[in-house]
Amino acid sequence: MHRRTIRLKREYLYRKSLEGKERSLYEKKRQIREALREGKPIPTELRNEEAQLRREIDLEDENTAVPRTHIDDEYAFAAEKDPKILLTTSRNPSRPLIEFVKELSFLFPNAEKMNRGSQVSRHELRDKKAIGTMPEAYPHIILENFNTKLGERTANILKHLFPVPKPDTKRIVTFANKSDYISFRHHIYEKQGGPKSVQLKEIGPRFELRLYQIKLGTVDQAEAQTEWVIRPYMNTTRKRSFLSN
Numbered sequence: 001m002h003r004r005t006i007r008l009k010r011e012y013l014y015r016k017s018l019e020g021k022e023r024s025l026y027e028k029k030r031q032i033r034e035a036l037r038e039g040k041p042i043p044t045e046l047r048n049e050e051a052q053l054r055r056e057i058d059l060e061d062e063n064t065a066v067p068r069t070h071i072d073d074e075y076a077f078a079a080e081k082d083p084k085i086l087l088t089t090s091r092n093p094s095r096p097l098i099e100f101v102k103e104l105s106f107l108f109p110n111a112e113k114m115n116r117g118s119q120v121s122r123h124e125l126r127d128k129k130a131i132g133t134m135p136e137a138y139p140h141i142i143l144e145n146f147n148t149k150l151g152e153r154t155a156n157i158l159k160h161l162f163p164v165p166k167p168d169t170k171r172i173v174t175f176a177n178k179s180d181y182i183s184f185r186h187h188i189y190e191k192q193g194g195p196k197s198v199q200l201k202e203i204g205p206r207f208e209l210r211l212y213q214i215k216l217g218t219v220d221q222a223e224a225q226t227e228w229v230i231r232p233y234m235n236t237t238r239k240r241s242f243l244s245n
Contacts, residue, residue, distance in 0.1 A: 181210055213229040
């Protein structure tokens, strides 16, 4: 396990080192394309590389023309593999927090919960009976008002917490952003009177979220860069939203 962690760290750092080179190469190709499209001379600094760059441009398609990053690779196989989620608490959690984590463990498919200082264990059936009936079908996801670059990044993270649903599933999960506070709602729907008669039923839980931090890499990577983190002064910038315009 330790060797695997070291290997993953090295692969992550290697991909990061390649991104600068790929971005530089992409800019050179972009200048070549613009010059050819507009009938302008090739930039002087690129004339020695023009032949090689034009050969590479001719071989590119829509998937290879734009440089990819480690962020793009993060969910590259999301449709092929179901996500695995670990839910944990602070040490000595309160009773309401323990109950909340139990509900979340039923809410997210393939989720496991772990109390700090103990082993990972699957939630037990008696806990589920105490909470109530919770559908196990993979839900459709509704993402509302995430239209900045950071908002789109956040929506992408939330979306990939759930496996790909079947088209006929009747379970719906909503993440609605308003003033950088994300409201979570959980519904099921039924068509009792035909396709035009839809009855929506909220089954809970409901709660509010606020983005705290996005970190590149995995949790155990101390060298991983922080992509975004909330700062104390952001609490006073009420007129500015980071997740929506």
